[in-house]
Every structure is written in C-alpha cells, then in structure tokens.
Amino acid sequence: MQKFQPFKLNLTTPSVEFELGDTVEKITFYKRIICTSGNFNINFWSVFENATKEIKNNLNQTKHYIDHSWVDGTKYPTLLAVTTENELFVVEAAFDKGNKLYNKHILDESFYANFDKFIIKQAFVNIFNNNDSFATVVCAITGGVIVGNSVGDLVIFEKLRTKEEMNNQKSSINSNSSRSDESSFSNLYQPLRIIERRKESGVTGISLSLSEDQMIVSYETNEIVYVELNGIFTKLKNKLFDLTFNILSEGFHSGAITAMEISPQRPIILTASNFDKTIRVWNYITGHSEYCKIVFTESNDY
Numbered sequence: 001m002q003k004f005q006p007f008k009l010n011l012t013t014p015s016v017e018f019e020l021g022d023t024v025e026k027i028t029f030y031k032r033i034i035c036t037s038g039n040f041n042i043n044f045w046s047v048f049e050n051a052t053k054e055i056k057n058n059l060n061q062t063k064h065y066i067d068h069s070w071v072d073g074t075k076y077p078t079l080l081a082v083t084t085e086n087e088l089f090v091v092e093a094a095f096d097k098g099n100k101l102y103n104k105h106i107l108d109e110s111f112y113a114n115f116d117k118f119i120i121k122q123a124f125v126n127i128f129n130n131n132d133s134f135a136t137v138v139c140a141i142t143g144g145v146i147v148g149n150s151v152g153d154l155v156i157f158e159k160l161r162t163k164e165e166m167n168n169q170k171s172s173i174n175s176n177s178s179r180s181d182e183s184s185f186s187n188l189y190q191p192l193r194i195i196e197r198r199k200e201s202g203v204t205g206i207s208l209s210l211s212e213d214q215m216i217v218s219y220e221t222n223e224i225v226y227v228e229l230n231g232i233f234t235k236l237k238n239k240l241f242d243l244t245f246n247i248l249s250e251g252f253h254s255g256a257i258t259a260m261e262i263s264p265q266r267p268i269i270l271t272a273s274n275f276d277k278t279i280r281v282w283n284y285i286t287g288h289s290e291y292c293k294i295v296f297t298e299s300n301d302y
Helices: 109-113 163-168
Strands: 025-029 033-039 042-050 052-055 065-071 079-084 088-094 117-124 135-141 143-147 154-159 190-195 203-208 213-221 224-228 248-251 261-262 266-273 278-283 288-294
Touching: 025 065, 042 065, 042 109, 079 135, 117 190, 135 203, 143 190, 143 203
Parallel strands: 033 065, 052 117, 065 135
Antiparallel strands: 025 033, 033 042, 042 052, 065 079, 079 088, 088 117, 135 143, 143 154, 154 190, 203 213, 213 224, 224 248, 261 266, 266 278, 278 288
8 A cells, every 4th residue: 555645734824915805716736836826816836845935926916817727747837827808828937047956957846846936938818809708717738728718618729839830929929938948949839729609608617538538618507518639739720620519418597597387297397598599308306407409599489
C-alpha cells in the first residue's frame, strides 16, 4: 500500500487583502502554486515547506475574472483566464533575471515554489465578436483552448505551430514576456472557430475525458451534452464542418412554462414553453425529464 506524507497548509493569514465587495469564485492548485480568481481579483501564491508567498502579477485587478484553467505539461506554469468583458489572457510564471533559478533546468519542488511573478504572455479581446454575451468558462486542452459564453456559444483556439502563425498573432502577443528558450513559442494561441448554439442559456461547465477525445458541456438549464473531439482542430478548419452536440440530459425549460397538463393514468406531467420552443414530459415520481421535443411554430400559442 502506498504511503502518503502528511501535508499541512496554513492560509489563515494571507498576504493579499481583498477589498469589500471582492469575491473569490474559483481556487485551484497547480504543482506548488495556488490561484484564486473572481470579481475584481486574480492572485497567485507559492506554497513550500508549509509557508505561502504571494506571487505578483500584472493583470488588471478591476476586471471580473469569471474562470481560469491551468495548461498541463508546461515548463513554466501557464494559466488561462477569461473575463466578463470577453477577454482571454494567457499568463505565464517567470523569474526575475537576478533569481538564482532563472536558468535552472532541474524541475524540482523549489523550482515551482520560487517564481517571482506571473506575466501576461498573450491577450485576446472580444473573443465572441459580439456585445450581447460574455465568457463564462475556459478549459485548456492539448493543442488549444475552449471557451464557453452566456448564450451557449463556444470559441475554439488552437496552439500556434509555425513562425508564420506567430507573426500573424503579433497584436495579441506581449513582446515583453518573450524568452530565449523553448517556452517562448510553446504556449501561444490563435482563434480557430466560433461555434454558435444560441440557446440563450449560458455554459456553466466544460470537462474533458482523460484521453481528451470527448468533451462534456453543461448549461444553466441543466442540459448536458457530449461532443466528440477526435481530430477537432483539423476538422474545424473546414468551414462546412459543424460540431455535433449529443444530448445526455435535457435539463429544464430556459423560459417560463406557458402550458401544463397532467396525465390521469400515469405519474406524468407535460409542460410547454413558448420561450424556449420546447415540449417536455416529466415523471413526477422520479423527478426526471423523460422526453423533450423542440417545436418551431409561427404561432406562440401551445
């Protein structure tokens, strides 16, 4: 049986003071680094030998950082963060030049616990090309980034692979963050495709299978879908290709129920809504939705 060493972490006296009204909405741990993000804050700490140290960053602290996700397999820890202003930031850990670890190549615990700062490596604005929605979720995937928004759309970014692609994205790249080693090119991105679902129901979660060949997406209405991702970056370059959203759970109506009937013989309720154009059948014993059909009619009367 594998034995684990006890690990104690004391965060009772954080070095960052939050202003009244600030809200931490997400906290994550990556190697020896903690990140918190939320309304008007995104902060980093290193954790080593039961002590914590704040890591400074150059992100604007007046924005609402609604979600963040770590990029796996990078030498320098890299974080993706999205804001309610439809921005995507690629942020990377760095050492000051005077730090003795600046040119270190052994990636032990001290390496990950002693970064001096997180700097913006790349920034994208208006990632959904509209002003009537905002980013809600970000998910790192090998080879790219997936972002969901408040009306059910997804935007896919892919990693840059050539110098030509890098030159085409110069406007988004922070030249002050460039390195002389392999990291300077390894985690830069470019927009690939916007997938419009227009469900008027925001994306609340994105999760990937271990092999990253399938994606699960959840929505505010409790709808859950899965999407096949095999060869996704190549396929999306074909403008005629569309993602297929396979429904696992229909969830709830996304608008008011405008008609309802109960079955006299079975524990079944039928509901209809002229807002989301759906008719749904519910089992009121199990509490589950057993059937859903989207109905498009010229009339709003059901």
